[in-house]
Amino acid sequence: MATARSASLSTKRRSDSALVVCLAGNPNVGKSTLFNRLTGAAVETANYPGMTVGLNIAAARWGGREVQLVDLPGTYALDPVSEDQWVARHGLLDWQPDVVIAVVDATNLARNLYLVLQLVDLGPRVVIALNLIDEARRQSLRIDPRALSQALGLPVVPTVARRGEGLDELTAAAAAVAAGSNGLGHGRAVRYSARIEAQVAGLEEQFADGPAALPEGLPPRAAALALLEGDEELVAAFGEAGQTAAAAGRTSLAVPIAAARHAAAAAIAEACTEGRASAPAADRWWAATTSPITGVPILLAVLASVFAFLFFVGGRLSELLTSLWMATASPLLGSAVHGLFGYGAVAGTLLWGLDGGILAALAVGIPYILTFYFALALLEDSGYMNAAAFLADRVMHLFGLHGRAVIPLMAAAGCNVPAIMGTRVLSTRRERTIACALVVLVPCSARTAVILGSVSLFVGWQWALLVFGVVGLVGLVAGLALNRILPGEPEGLVMEMFPFRRPSLRLVVRKTWKRFGTFLWAAAPIMLLGSFALGALYETGLIWHLSRPLEPVVVGWLGLPAVAGLTLLLSVLRKELALQMLVVFAVARYGVAAHDLRTFMTPHQIVVYALVATIFIPCIATIAMLVRELGWRRSAAISAGTVGAALLVGGAVAHLLPLI
């Protein structure tokens, strides 16, 4: 399983024989593209405990030499003030790379060089990949790699990672720097103001006198600067000396140091760049997608297209996979199982699990999730996602979230499981808890099918809309309430708005496939297990015994027939079966005519049934994913909360409807 593998993977350097190369760079500069180009398909992810951002690690061979590539998270700097920066910094210190490839965006050199100068301050050997050089050319920016190399004191290789240009030169330069002990790749450090340099010198002297080794193997200058910038971890490691240095520096020196680096970066960028940047054509698009008047209609149109894509392509795919399965594997499986185990309860259970379980995954899970991941990757790589997050920020704020949460909430309409994984775009645990709770309340395709197949079909579409409305209201109340109840405050939004880029189909497919694989490993086993459990309960007849203890709630409070309660309970295993099971059980109890729900349920009962089935905890795969992302306690609380809300709303509606 992918998760187990990543959990056991060490975040530290493992091999002394292989060359260790770290990739560092700002977000969205083509760093991951470069990583994919330089490595094969087998990518592992290492996570620090409690961190949602991981390090991607893959092997490669450069001229016969074994190489381990570590892709650090995309960051603007290496101060441990945010999760991604913390991981990037620790990845760098823990892996002790032989060389760091710093990927910089040629179209925004000044901002990108900040990270490079910080790397130089930190100490590792660095090679620059001057990426997106083609895009810079299109914006009539000409950057002189030789001048840049001279100014930084580092090798600079122009690259176009998307098309694989310049990669051989890059790996050659990196290998040379890694091999050379002549100081190549150490770069020219920024000279800070006299006041700062005096403090640095003082601290360096102090380190030379002190018996203790510098933590994390930092060179003295790097450690001194980090202390003056108020690096809390380092301050703690240094004890009292750290406290004094930090007290002197703290925020009062962090800003001047950052300002000096920015000034140096801007000066270097200016000196190495010729030509004034013409505003890219994408800028006009930008204005349209973020200005409220045109942006909101565009957002709605994009959302509508995603849903349409999901339902049409996903629906077609679902039909295709279902008919393929029914025509090929299903009969084969049936005869094999019956041949081996006869027609008893064992054979029945196996068929529920293997035939029914896989069919459900093919019909409900896979098609919608695959198409959704594709649409998501397309939107992300085009750069539109940030515009959506910008526009949605205000609404998300009501729930203590920020704009980026709109992505997983949209994903939830397909399937809750990947949506919960998607809450990783949020940075704090508080935000992720709220987002997960809301995701769970968004009707996924399976629950939408239950609502449409029961209420819409037998009662009327207006009533189905009412059910969706009530569920939406529950989500709204839950979001507002959680924002009030949970301790802490919402994080402020600080997000770079990337320029639009034409997405590369190859990369989109690769991203889709990678995410889909993670989903499959995490969810499929649980879906199958659920199907087996359901089959065993049904085939052994144990299922009917579960009905009695539920009666006070189901019959007394919700006013539903006892069989309905049973199917609600069991739908935790597979939500989309809530309706199918209801029909099966009703036929078993009331006879063949019961395939029409109206023969044994009133319209009001059908509405209440659909409401309860939709609101309470989606399914066992969702719970498993919640546990993985939030831990047991919060998952249990969210699950219990949805059950409470379902009973409350279901009961209230059951008692109110007859009065209208």
Add this chain to the structure above:
Amino acid sequence: MSLQSESREEYLEAIFKLNQQSEGATVGRVAEDLGLAAPSVSQMVARLAREGLVERDPASRILLTPGGRRKALRLVRRHRLSERFLTDYLDLPWDQVHDEACKFEHVLSDEVEERLAAHLGNPQTCPHGRAIPSADGELPDEAARPLAELSAGQKSTISFVSDEQPDLLRYLSSLGLLPQTAVSVEDVAPFGGPLLVRVGRARYALGREVGGKIFVRV
């Protein structure tokens, strides 16, 4: 301290605050701010004018004299230091400290004020991000406004960034949102949504609360 001098201080503070806004301080607005009737405000303003603390301009706006301004700034300093104390040491939420600080500010002696500032690490801003005047009555860049108050299309230069959240300050610094940097607002999402700003060749979406901590000059 007598009740009368306390109320005199309140007046000076209110006039100072209103003068920082574009409409300026008038009798009506002072009355509104302090929750008092206009005639009694009028009377008090006349008295403050006799004491040489305020003067009226031709448009009958109330202005502070240098002496009045010194007194007002002293009070603003005590108020904002008290707010910092209440949030940083007593863990009161920042949106609740204003009223409490209104009481604190009148009872601080010079010495307590000095010690308080030292203990708090001589903060530059109050929990709401407003600059704290220095002990000798200097207010760093009074004209600076929160970036969040700008509208789409406005260009500005960052004056300072509130230091109440050191991590945020450092994060913004690493992005290049630093004092003396030019920043222009390209779009403002409606209903208190985020701002879209351009810094150099990069664009950032900043939530309103973040934009409220960056102070700029237009």
